[in-house]
């Protein structure tokens with residue numbers, strides 16, 4: 001476990017795997033933190049130098065006052081890459097983490113990017129009314145007031161039944177998220193729309209969707225993949241919004257095949 005001062009905030013990050021391994025940076029989704037990647041890290045870190053971090057407003061990183069902009073999150077990632085001295089990287093982001101990854105691929109550090117995995121994400125997620133409604137509900141009644149609805153979109157009924165203890169633990173993570181960080185990132189999602197810009201991402205990209213994802217359903221992910229210059233679309237059966245938790249073996253298999261294809265080995 002490490003902390004670094006990134007753009008004026010204390011950021012929590014973790015680095016696993018061999019120092020000489022090629023870097024893979026993992027970006028979390030709204031209301032989660034770097035722990036959602038643990039089962040992926042365990043499978044990738046024999047070969048790659050895997051870096052995961054808690055976005056601003058999440059996990060153990062500082063949660064400045066809301067609102068945030070997508071550019072704040074992208075700027076944090078760019079500064080983290082600079083801080084770690086990474087000359088190249090593969091990037092994998094889930095949901096808002098995937099939007100941040102798209103922003104990185106369109107930004108000033110894009111030439112460092114050698115591989116891009118977009119997981120359960122889109123160039124536009126939700127709409128203004130939806131995000132404003134969620135922000136208002138949380139400001140009035142806290143994150144627990146929306147957690148049932150969020151968890152139903154994250155995980156299918158089978159996961160809830162068969163992995164009930166894990167389900168309870170991930171609920172704890174969501175409900176204990178810092179309110180400023182959560183609503184700050186809702187504002188970033190409300191205001192972010194990269195649909196007109198992602199066509200400029202020509203790097204071969206892997207887009208992945210959980211079959212049962214109710215937040216960014218497969219059709220939404222497929223539509224973003226089609227907007228990108230050069231993306232392949234895959235569906236993970238039996239996974240919801242966070243395949244790194246539900247189907248890490250399958251996600252890592254797709255990632256490793258794709259890394260092999262693009263020569264990121």
Ligand SMILES: O=C(O)CC1=CCC(=O)O1
Nearest residue numbers: 029030095096097150215
């Ligand atoms: O909270 C949700 O509904 C799912 C989600 C949307 C953006 C994100 O990062 O998670």
